[in-house]
Amino acid sequence: MRRLALILLLFASAMVSSAVETTNYTCIVCGKGPLHGRIWLSKWGAVCGDCYRLENHCSLCGLPMRDGDNPAKTGDGRFICKFDRPNAVLDVGEAREVFTSTRRDLVELFGRGIALNFPDVTVNLFDVDYWSEKGREDGLHKFGFSYTRKSRKGNCTHEVVLLSGRLRAELAATAAHEYTHLWINEIHPTEHAIDGDTIEAICELSAYKLLESRSQPEQQQKILNNPYTHGEIKELVALEKENGMGYILNWVKNGSTTRLVSAAAARLAPVKPRTIASTNIPPPLPEALKLGGLLLDGQSRHAIINGMSFAAGETKSISLLDRVLSVRCREIHRNEAVLEIDGLLNFITLKIGEEKFVP
Numbered sequence: 001m002r003r004l005a006l007i008l009l010l011f012a013s014a015m016v017s018s019a020v021e022t023t024n025y026t027c028i029v030c031g032k033g034p035l036h037g038r039i040w041l042s043k044w045g046a047v048c049g050d051c052y053r054l055e056n057h058c059s060l061c062g063l064p065m066r067d068g069d070n071p072a073k074t075g076d077g078r079f080i081c082k083f084d085r086p087n088a089v090l091d092v093g094e095a096r097e098v099f100t101s102t103r104r105d106l107v108e109l110f111g112r113g114i115a116l117n118f119p120d121v122t123v124n125l126f127d128v129d130y131w132s133e134k135g136r137e138d139g140l141h142k143f144g145f146s147y148t149r150k151s152r153k154g155n156c157t158h159e160v161v162l163l164s165g166r167l168r169a170e171l172a173a174t175a176a177h178e179y180t181h182l183w184i185n186e187i188h189p190t191e192h193a194i195d196g197d198t199i200e201a202i203c204e205l206s207a208y209k210l211l212e213s214r215s216q217p218e219q220q221q222k223i224l225n226n227p228y229t230h231g232e233i234k235e236l237v238a239l240e241k242e243n244g245m246g247y248i249l250n251w252v253k254n255g256s257t258t259r260l261v262s263a264a265a266a267r268l269a270p271v272k273p274r275t276i277a278s279t280n281i282p283p284p285l286p287e288a289l290k291l292g293g294l295l296l297d298g299q300s301r302h303a304i305i306n307g308m309s310f311a312a313g314e315t316k317s318i319s320l321l322d323r324v325l326s327v328r329c330r331e332i333h334r335n336e337a338v339l340e341i342d343g344l345l346n347f348i349t350l351k352i353g354e355e356k357f358v359p
């Protein structure tokens with residue numbers, strides 16, 4: 001939402017009047033057409049200048065929405081457009097289905113070793129408000145949370161909460177992460193202290209393998225680029241390739257070191273206190289380049305990349321999570337832009353709504 005506000009601001013200040021020129025675009029929000037003047041080309045189609053200025057936008061794709069559109073809405077007031085609605089998870093029943101199928105897939109992938117001894121898991125869906133109420137400084141940046149209560153007899157009660165209004169494929173990755181936490185909570189002996197980053201990396205690896213089995217390489221790349229585990233995920237991916245997941249799961253049960261990767265390979269990251277509860281935190285800055293849409297105004301064309309407006313030939317700096325890129329917009333076509341990145345030999349072509357990681 002914040003990025004969207006930024007885009008709107010950008011355009012409010014960059015407004016230029018131009019000769020009226022009719023196109024063959026029709027607004028997918030209000031149906032008006034053929035359009036002329038300022039046109040926003042979104043992932044789903046053209047949007048007229050009037051609709052572009054509407055107050056409410058889809059929290060997943062940024063598409064503006066009219067009052068009469070009756071869009072899906074999360075409990076905390078985030079809108080989901082009709083195009084994203086079929087793939088967004090808004091009710092707890094759906095969330096439970098995603099969790100159950102994810103869990104089944106993990107057992108299929110890694111074997112019965114990752115099944116829970118105490119199989120009952122309470123899954124709930126929560127809104128952003130829930131996280132804010134927790135009063136954590138990164139309150140708005142939570143996708144999931146898991147908790148295991150252990151009785152004195154050693155019985156476990158498992159609980160998972162997932163953020164509402166996310167796309168099913170992304171929710172499944174979070175579900176895999178949280179499920180793996182439950183398994184670790186249940187299985188690992190108290191005398192085997194495990195470093196916090198290592199626990200998170202194992203849970204991320206689980207999500208990574210799930211995405212691999214579902215052929216979602218872009219989502220896998222997101223996991224690799226997330227600095228959440230201080231780089232440990234990359235080492236675990238390499239370790240898994242060599243030794244298999246069974247090796248890693250066995251280490252949780254029977255290992256004695258606090259870290260799985262060798263001390264030499266491990267970065268000297270500050271050790272976080274280990275807690276039984278977990279969070280799955282998205283990073284504050286984007287990790288990839290995304291073409292949000294194109295803005296057409298008569299003869300002028302602008303590509304909106306990570307919320308910044310680029311004319312063809314224009315170069316700007318874009319801050320990503322782990323670096324700042326100098327990006328030159330080489331060409332803008334009907335539904336894509338070709339980018340030249342400083343220090344990179346190959347051009348990157350982005351379609352509208354597409355996100356790509358820069359190697």
Ligand SMILES: [Zn+2]
Binds near residue numbers: 028029031047052
């Ligand atoms: Zn319109």
Ligand SMILES: [Zn+2]
Binds near residue numbers: 060061063083084
């Ligand atoms: Zn949408």
